[in-house]
Amino acid sequence: MPSLPALLLAVLLTAACTPDMQPSPVPPTEQAGQCGAPRLQRLVGQPATVLETMRFGSQVRIIRPGMAVTMDYSPDRLNIEIDGAERIISVACG
Secondary structure, three states: OOOOOHHHHHHHHHHHHHHOOOOOOOOOOOOOOOHHHHHHHOOOOOOOHHHHHHOOOOOOEEEEOOOOOOOOOOOOOEEEOOOOEEEEEEEEEH
């Protein structure tokens, strides 16, 4: 049977290996659509080629399957997500 100090040490070492259980930060709500996403929802379901003729006034990030993207939140950045069939599946600020 293990001694009490050895058992306490094992518990402390195990606790030190668990991830921090604090909730991840939630991005602020879209304040009046700072990036313009609400008025561009009509793009969802459209082919990605419609973007070729459009002009955007703010920073735009087009996200395709498997593409690496940063997790930082920028309320004035427009994110347009495209699926494997080259269709727009999401338009959001961030």
